[in-house]
Amino acid sequence: MNYKKMFPMFKNNKGIVYLDNSALTFKPYEVIEEGNNFYEKYSISTRTSDSILGIEVAKKIIDSRKIIGNFIDAKLNETLFTSGTTESLNLAISMLSKIIYDGEIILTYFNHNSNIIPFFEQFKNNNCKFIFALDTNDIISKITNKTKIISLSQITNNFNINFDLKKIYEIASKKNIILINDAAQAISHEKVTLKNSDIIAFSSNKIFGPTGMGILAIKENLLEKLSPQKWGGGQVINVKGCNWTSKNDIQKFEPGTLNFAGIFQFKKAIEFISNIGYETINKIEMELANYAYEKLIKVKDLQLASKKGDKIIMFNIKNISSQDVASYLGHNNIYVRSGVFCAHSFTNLKGYDKSYVRLSLSFYNTKTDINKLVKYLKKGEYFDFL
Ligand SMILES: Cc1ncc(COP(=O)(O)O)c(C=O)c1O
Known part of the structure; x- marks a missing residue:
């Protein structure tokens, strides 16, 4: 099932790899049209x-x-x-x-x-x-x-x-x-x-x-x-x-x-x-989370801070700031976030970094999205992307 077809953001932003679903999810056609429905009728x-x-x-x-x-x-x-x-x-x-x-x-x-x-x-x-x-x-x-x-x-x-x-x-x-x-x-x-x-x-x-x-x-x-x-x-x-x-x-x-x-x-x-149902959503997201984990642990210098199966995946790249990583990915049409995601209190704990790169999955993401992310992380042209 190609769930991306339900969301115009994918049609209007060709090749976008959107991995910041914790911040905001895309809207399906029917939800967008319902806004017009109110204003028009x-x-x-x-x-x-x-x-x-x-x-x-x-x-x-x-x-x-x-x-x-x-x-x-x-x-x-x-x-x-x-x-x-x-x-x-x-x-x-x-x-x-x-x-x-x-x-x-x-x-x-x-x-x-x-x-x-x-x-x-x-x-x-x-x-x-x-x-x-x-x-x-x-x-x-x-x-x-x-x-x-x-x-x-x-x-x-x-x-x-x-x-x-x-x-x-x-x-x-x-x-x-x-x-x-x-x-x-x-x-x-x-x-x-x-x-x-x-x-x-x-x-x-x-x-x-x-x-x-x-x-x-x-x-x-x-x-x-x-x-x-x-x-x-x-x-x-x-x-x-x-x-x-x-x-x-x-x-x-x-x-x-x-x-x-x-x-x-x-x-x-x-x-x-x-x-769609939580069961379907969970099945797709779990499979993707496991897939992403297996791929990410193989990226050189990538320090994974999340566990296998986590749908929100936090990591850092050795000696590169999280913002440089997010910026490099973002300028290559791969949307992730960097920082502490408005959750500053965990940085008071020992063993946590001051900032991370975060990717967060939704059921409309695919293995192709993860492959593209991993491809760019492997390339690692963090200061040479503009
Ligand atoms: C756990 C949690 N609580 C609260 C918020 C705040 O949500 P909003 O910005 O939609 O008010 C967020 C936003 O990311 C969140 O992830």
Whole structure:
């Protein structure tokens, strides 16, 4: 099956080898067309509610919320639209900082900055201690009676840590600890479910959907205790003097005009990935990951930092900066990344380099992509490519 045919980026960028899927995935035709579909046929606000099209758009938004929520086993009233994982995490952490004033918060060294810095900022006036952990066992060993929140990524965007979310949640939920799953990476590779965490955040841009869209799913019983951290139109029942009364449904948390076109496209993206299925995706990606590993270990001076089977592969080339490697590949139409990928905390650990080259796979990649990458790495003309 030639999956690349489903994505116009491949047609319009002949010969592109795209290996930065952790940053953004390409969009299939049907997702792109759905944006036009909204603007050409439905371009009405849900607030224009006394009209045929206004009602139709509102129905479609509810339908999208249902389908996207269902995808992660969240109910309609547990699924909030945001602009992406970063906004989802910022909102969740901000809301939590208004109900948790002391105690301990466990984060991991491999968290994305979006799952660390909002904690530092939102909790800076609270009396909370941050504790960093390495893996599942380390998290469990660091849980105490003071632990209030654990926040991790089901799949990280750097080293493959394999957190056992089910095991962590079993312990956390018994101790009333809130577990946050930053599913930005996991969502395009494997099942993500609100059954094994209290809060889930992800972006649609990494799941073949539009940029500027995301989900914040919060379990009903927790959401009831939280108050919005954004205010404006759409959430108000009435205003009397300086007091206002809030609606008591999901709209309470979503003031302002939503990204309707984005929501239409997001739903299409979820349908797209559902049709292909995680099983197929995983099979293709695993085969590619193993293939890439076998090829990369044979490249002279290449120091592989990931394990066999990792779908995100980190490496360095001896005595060449990671940016020089990425730049050389990038100018040869091979897209990878260099740096620490907004996950600076792991560089505090011993044994890790300050920067890496990263390639991240998607199901539309092929062995030909890997062969081209390896061919250029073997050539190694790092300073002679422009
Ligand atoms: C694990 C993880 N969390 C959070 C983010 C932030 O996602 P976004 O930039 O879509 O908000 C990313 C982005 O790469 C990520 O990989």
